[in-house]
Amino acid sequence: MGDLENNVEKVEVPPFFICPISLEIMKDPVTLPTGITYDRESIEKWLFAKKNNTCPVTKNIILDHVDLTPNHTLRRLIQSWCTLNPLSGVERVPTPRLPISKPQILKLLKDLKQPNLQMKTLKRLKLIVLENETNKRSMEAVGAVDYLANVLADQNNVTSSYSSAGEYSDDDVEGFELDTPADEALGVLYHMQISETGLQGLFAKTGDFVDTLTRVMQRAASYESRTYAVLLLKSMFDATQRMQVATTMSLKPEFFAELVNVLIDQISQKATKATLKLLINVCVWGRNRIRAAEAGAVGALIDILLDSTDKRVSEMVLLALDQLCQCAEGRSEVLKHGAGLAVVSKKIFRVSPVASDRAVRILHSVAKFSGNTGVVAEMLQLGVVGKLCLVLQVDCGSKMKERAMEILKMHARAWNNSPCIPHNLISSYPS
16 A cells, blocks of 8 residues: 555545545445444454454444444545546555355355365365454354364364365465364464454363363474464463363363473464463462473473573563462472572563562472472572572562562571671571
8 A cells, every 4th residue: 555655645635535544545445333434454453453342533432233334435436536546646446355244154164064175165264264354253253163163173183184185276375284174273263363252152161172272282283273272272261261260170181281392392482472371370270280290381481481581481481480389299390400490590680570579489489398408508509599688688579578588587597607698688687
């Protein structure tokens, strides 16, 4: 649109041709129930991608049910005006393709039940869902989520390659190829950007869909599918915080094993952050902490912390480690890792106040519940004690100072004569 915008600067553009959001000539004008017209791409992004429920111009009118009515009259006027100004470099706005109708989508969804049409139909659905936001909402409205979830739940699709894939052309969307109907269905589900209500519906399947996505991650042929699965899981848990009690308490060891694999493989920054958020969410429950620790989550988290230069990733790793250190299995894994205590201590004052607070909380858990003679000596050798003394001297949160002081009090006899203790603290050092 940039070239067109530069060209039309030479002529006066009728103001009602301009979208109130993009401030550019509308290519596909649509009218809201408020009577105001916008370019389809701009208003769809406002309503669906940014999840607003008000008219951008009026602001105070709540849009419960959004119908985007094509303004054919205005589009034809814009096209005619463009045709009348060719000498000014104005190009004619092409006639847009109409969004696919709900009956058309329903027919495609029913075709999913026919094995010989399934792969071809899924590819068609992927094209549709990537085309525009209206198609996404229409697909969800006619029940596409359940159809696609059923494809994923089909164990033949999840566990075996699609033997007939060669029958179809390699016209996959966005340049990536997925090998099975389950992979294709997962890609469609992810790109649908399912609403909160739809995500809650997936979660309401008594945990079955979580198991299904776990199996997809176990057998996925591509990084894309594993990424889509973990992002979809994160969205489900985010959307169902009030419903998580019964489901998160029954999460299986395989679920945590796959999350750990995603962290170890470092598929993408997006997948890593989604996995960290998932661990933080589900490890609120003690049983899940134990399962995560047994799956190797602590070692994977420490390895990430050693290499990470991303502030948010470091914060999330420390948040997850803090939760895992609230169980004996988690603390044991931190101590087993050669760099565990050292890297946690090193992050104090080097990332953010949030990271510093969580690092001290981790050290507090280790010192309080796992602080045997060897651990206490290691904390001194690694400079952890010196860092805790520094916490007492700088301006930081009172809770953080209290925890640091408590750690020092716990092991005062072992550390009181240490040369790492600043001389100005000796007189007030806890005895």
